[in-house]
Amino acid sequence: MASPEPSVASVRTPAPAAPVLELREVSKRFGGVVALDSVRLQVPAGELLAVVGPSGCGKSTMLRAVAGLLAIDAGQIWTNGREVAGPRTFVPPERRDVGVVFQDLALFPHLDVAANVSFGLQRRVTARGRRVHEVLELVGLDGLGRRYPHELSGGEQQRVALARALAPHPAVVLLDEPFSHLDRNLRTLVREHTVDVLHAAGATGVFVTHDQEEALAAGDRVAVMRAGSLEQVAAPEEVFHNPTSRFVATFLGEADFVAGERLGDHAYTAFGALPVTTPGAGPCQVMLRPHEVTMEPADTGSAVVTRTEFRGALVLHHVRLADGSTLRGLRPHTAPLPVGTRVQVRPLVDHPLAVFAA
Amino acid sequence: MSETGRRGWRLVVVAVAAFVVVPVGLVAVSILTPTVEVWSLLWRTDLPDMLMTTVGLLVAVVCCTLLLGAGLAWLVGRYRFPGQRWFSWLLVLPLAVPAYVLGFVYLGLLDYPGPVQSALRGLFGDDVWFPSVRSLPMAVVVLSLALYPYVYLLARAALTEQTAATYEAARVLGHGPVQAARRVVLPMARPSLAAGAALVAMETLTDFATVQYFNVQTVSVAVYQVWNGMYDRVAASEIASLVLLFAITVIGLERVGRGRARFHQGGGARAVDPVQLRGGRAWAATSICSLVVAVTFVIPVLQLVAWSSTATLLSSTGGLDPRYLSYLVNSLTIAVLTALACAAIAVLVASATRLGGGTSTRRLARLATVGYAVPGPVVAIGVLAMLAAVDSTLDLVGLSFGAVLVTGTIVGLLYAYVVRFLALAYTSVDASLEKVAPSMTDAALTLGASPRSVVRRVHVPLVRSGVGVALVLVAVDALKELPVVLLLRPFGFETLAIWVYQLASESRWELAGLPALTIVAVAVVPVVWLFRQTLQLAPETTRQDPDQVPVRSGERGQS
Numbered sequence: 001m002a003s004p005e006p007s008v009a010s011v012r013t014p015a016p017a018a019p020v021l022e023l024r025e026v027s028k029r030f031g032g033v034v035a036l037d038s039v040r041l042q043v044p045a046g047e048l049l050a051v052v053g054p055s056g057c058g059k060s061t062m063l064r065a066v067a068g069l070l071a072i073d074a075g076q077i078w079t080n081g082r083e084v085a086g087p088r089t090f091v092p093p094e095r096r097d098v099g100v101v102f103q104d105l106a107l108f109p110h111l112d113v114a115a116n117v118s119f120g121l122q123r124r125v126t127a128r129g130r131r132v133h134e135v136l137e138l139v140g141l142d143g144l145g146r147r148y149p150h151e152l153s154g155g156e157q158q159r160v161a162l163a164r165a166l167a168p169h170p171a172v173v174l175l176d177e178p179f180s181h182l183d184r185n186l187r188t189l190v191r192e193h194t195v196d197v198l199h200a201a202g203a204t205g206v207f208v209t210h211d212q213e214e215a216l217a218a219g220d221r222v223a224v225m226r227a228g229s230l231e232q233v234a235a236p237e238e239v240f241h242n243p244t245s246r247f248v249a250t251f252l253g254e255a256d257f258v259a260g261e262r263l264g265d266h267a268y269t270a271f272g273a274l275p276v277t278t279p280g281a282g283p284c285q286v287m288l289r290p291h292e293v294t295m296e297p298a299d300t301g302s303a304v305v306t307r308t309e310f311r312g313a314l315v316l317h318h319v320r321l322a323d324g325s326t327l328r329g330l331r332p333h334t335a336p337l338p339v340g341t342r343v344q345v346r347p348l349v350d351h352p353l354a355v356f357a358a
Numbered sequence: 359m360s361e362t363g364r365r366g367w368r369l370v371v372v373a374v375a376a377f378v379v380v381p382v383g384l385v386a387v388s389i390l391t392p393t394v395e396v397w398s399l400l401w402r403t404d405l406p407d408m409l410m411t412t413v414g415l416l417v418a419v420v421c422c423t424l425l426l427g428a429g430l431a432w433l434v435g436r437y438r439f440p441g442q443r444w445f446s447w448l449l450v451l452p453l454a455v456p457a458y459v460l461g462f463v464y465l466g467l468l469d470y471p472g473p474v475q476s477a478l479r480g481l482f483g484d485d486v487w488f489p490s491v492r493s494l495p496m497a498v499v500v501l502s503l504a505l506y507p508y509v510y511l512l513a514r515a516a517l518t519e520q521t522a523a524t525y526e527a528a529r530v531l532g533h534g535p536v537q538a539a540r541r542v543v544l545p546m547a548r549p550s551l552a553a554g555a556a557l558v559a560m561e562t563l564t565d566f567a568t569v570q571y572f573n574v575q576t577v578s579v580a581v582y583q584v585w586n587g588m589y590d591r592v593a594a595s596e597i598a599s600l601v602l603l604f605a606i607t608v609i610g611l612e613r614v615g616r617g618r619a620r621f622h623q624g625g626g627a628r629a630v631d632p633v634q635l636r637g638g639r640a641w642a643a644t645s646i647c648s649l650v651v652a653v654t655f656v657i658p659v660l661q662l663v664a665w666s667s668t669a670t671l672l673s674s675t676g677g678l679d680p681r682y683l684s685y686l687v688n689s690l691t692i693a694v695l696t697a698l699a700c701a702a703i704a705v706l707v708a709s710a711t712r713l714g715g716g717t718s719t720r721r722l723a724r725l726a727t728v729g730y731a732v733p734g735p736v737v738a739i740g741v742l743a744m745l746a747a748v749d750s751t752l753d754l755v756g757l758s759f760g761a762v763l764v765t766g767t768i769v770g771l772l773y774a775y776v777v778r779f780l781a782l783a784y785t786s787v788d789a790s791l792e793k794v795a796p797s798m799t800d801a802a803l804t805l806g807a808s809p810r811s812v813v814r815r816v817h818v819p820l821v822r823s824g825v826g827v828a829l830v831l832v833a834v835d836a837l838k839e840l841p842v843v844l845l846l847r848p849f850g851f852e853t854l855a856i857w858v859y860q861l862a863s864e865s866r867w868e869l870a871g872l873p874a875l876t877i878v879a880v881a882v883v884p885v886v887w888l889f890r891q892t893l894q895l896a897p898e899t900t901r902q903d904p905d906q907v908p909v910r911s912g913e914r915g916q917s
Contacts, residue, residue, distance in 0.1 A: 120805030
């Protein structure tokens with residue numbers, strides 16, 4: 001909480017050496033279930049980190065632990081260079097300096113928008129009023145301060161929750177599945193707006209989602225979580241194109257695997273030599289995503305279209321290869337192939353492909 | 359909920375639980391150090407008789423209320439007849455007439471000089487036979503008429519909750535209506551009937567005023583006599599532990615009666631369609647219900663109106679008895695203070711269970727509500743023992759007030775009332791807080807509000823309706839309460855309930871009319887309220903398809 005308030009349009013400051021949020025080997029179990037398993041994570045200032053994973057993987061537990069709504073069993077949590085949870089430390093949520101946007105938003109129904117937003121502000125009336133105005137303007141709700149939450153649309157309620165969390169200048173803003181209650185069309189709009197607001201405010205944020213598209217689109221970095229541990233934390237392009245595990249590969253998008261033999265930086269497969277990201281030797285599995293698979297009808301082709309799925313501009317084709325395995329590839333909606341068509345399949349390779357030891 | 363453990367808030371719950379449990383515990387342990395003289399005297403005089411009477415009264419009242427309550431619930435719940443919808447709530451009205459009021463009304467009506475016997479003598483001569491009015495059977499009748507609504511309410515709820523599917527399954531499997539009722543409906547209603555019977559038994563154990571009108575000597579009466587007549591706290595406490603023993607037996611029997619059954623059927627399912635009664639059967643059903651409402655509510659209220667108008671007309675001052683207003687103020691004061699204290703503690707405990715987290719805190723909170731299941735005399739004597747201990751401790755440190763705390767102030771009375779009525783307040787406040795999403799509390803905390811300020815700025819405003827209900831329920835119960843106030847009132851402190859009891863004991867029915875009528879008028883408020891709630895719920899339970907309910911387009915706001 002810097003005392004001179006940064007203006008809305010302030011340029012994002014370069015990240016200082018120390019991360020704003022750091023988790024060191026954080027563990028938490030509920031009875032016999034390990035919810036967090038030695039989680040290590042650093043979030044630099046101004047970053048928006050997307051934590052994504054299947055439901056029950058521990059992502060919300062991590063958020064609650066950071067917020068102080070949950071005590072951890074082992075490890076440490078640091079915010080702004082201060083230990084807030086550790087073996088002998090427990091800073092309660094009201095002194096943690098975190099803002100939270102809850103899944104159900106949790107707007108106070110008995111308070112109007114302005115009172116909701118000013119709930120976390122100190123009691124200096126003029127400064128309060130100014131800050132409320134400032135934050136409501138930031139989220140595009142100026143003029144609605146006298147409304148009550150039930151008088152707002154879902155998208156507007158979402159903005160109030162964000163404004164309320166940002167108002168006290170928290171070190172970190174945590175967002176717990178913040179868009180899950182919105183319908184699909186509105187969700188993208190609200191998500192873009194939220195990301196813009198967080199960046200404009202220069203806030204450091206962690207948001208949790210089970211929607212991989214959302215994570216890839218909104219996160220500056222994406223952390224993929226599985227069964228209480230982080231499988232990979234990297235830029236969206238990196239986790240998508242260069243996943244470190246088959247779980248990450250399949251969770252972040254459709255992925256098929258082609259068997260091959262790795263020799264140096266190429267893998268030799270039924271489609272010939274394919275460049276791979278990690279050199280090595282021995283049997284391997286090369287990841288191919290549908291957009292990397294092309295197919296042309298050919299009577300001599302060894303593959304057969306078994307199923308098509310209309311996706312709007314593109315049509316997803318499932319094809320069965322000669323060895324019985326399945327690949328998926330995309331074709332424009334203007335040139336779909338009927339089920340049963342014999343095709344010649346070719347990977348469209350303009351970059352090294354992710355590879356896993358078989 | 360946050361499992362972050364706030365020791366301070368857990369301590370609040372521990373303190374409240376101790377506050378409630380310690381008085382009861384003091385009574386319980388007093389039996390471990392029996393005073394030989396007390397018990398030998400009791401044994402030689404009337405202990406065996408007293409025990410037999412208590413058991414007989416409990417068994418008889420429980421049986422009668424089960425028959426009356428469950429029978430009426432069955433009639434109103436499963437059949438359609440003229441007035442059925444009205445009777446379904448009119449039959450709850452006797453809840454507004456305390457047993458000690460109903461008792462003296464019938465004493466006045468049926469006693470030797472009363473109108474009934476006078477009329478009979480006028481018709482058949484002076485030696486006409488009439489059953490003894492001041493007797494155990496009469497006490498059973500009056501208590502059953504006053505208490506059956508507890509069974510009725512629970513049985514009716516159980517019948518409404520039962521879905522048509524189970525009953526129809528039994529019918530399709532080859533059972534006739536009666537057989538289906540015996541083999542499916544009644545067993546499924548058993549837990550509710552057991553709970554209702556336990557409530558009735560507790561109220562019967564608590565009562566030592568009504569039974570005294572009828573010269574019935576129970577264990578609870580003995581507690582009162584020993585304390586009131588001899589101010590022997592030790593002896594009173596030891597006899598009260600006998601009452602506690604009865605209460606524990608009742609709770610044990612309730613568990614047995616309930617069996618291992620946990621019958622829960624999802625709400626919203628279709629209820630069994632009532633059977634339309636016609637002709638003589640319909641009129642019989644209407645007559646039975648009318649008779650019950652008349653005997654338990656209409657006749658007593660009319661009689662009270664008659665008596666109070668006679669008393670006012672005949673009074674020497676030509677108006678209201680001056681004592682009436684001052685006793686009314688006393689009653690209201692104690693009721694309001696109790697309600698405020700209970701509501702405040704309930705909010706505190708409910709908030710603490712949320713902020714303090716953990717199952718142990720929840721269990722402690724439940725312990726804080728046991729007072730409702732402890733008979734009044736036990737609570738009262740326990741509080742006396744505790745205040746006496748505080749008094750003597752104060753004496754030790756040189757702050758001598760004499761026995762001021764015990765008999766000189768309303769502190770003890772308030773204390774006992776809070777112990778007894780906290781459950782009532784807690785249930786409604788907790789139900790209200792349950793509707794406030796846990797994330798609401800979390801949100802306030804992460805915004806930097808201290809737990810205390812979360813309670814003040816979020817919990818209290820959001821549970822206002824629950825607090826309102828708690829205030830009314832507790833205030834009404836405290837106003838009509840008699841046994842505890844009889845035992846614990848400061849010297850010279852009179853309330854409407856005490857006054858009614860004293861006047862009734864002296865057979866001055868006319869004078870007792872107005873204060874009794876006042877109590878009934880106040881006690882009717884929550885009953886009517888209950889009725890309005892069931893009316894609002896009724897369309898929902900009978901509605902078969904939610905899609906058939908038209909929704910105006912404007913009502914579907916964005917969530």
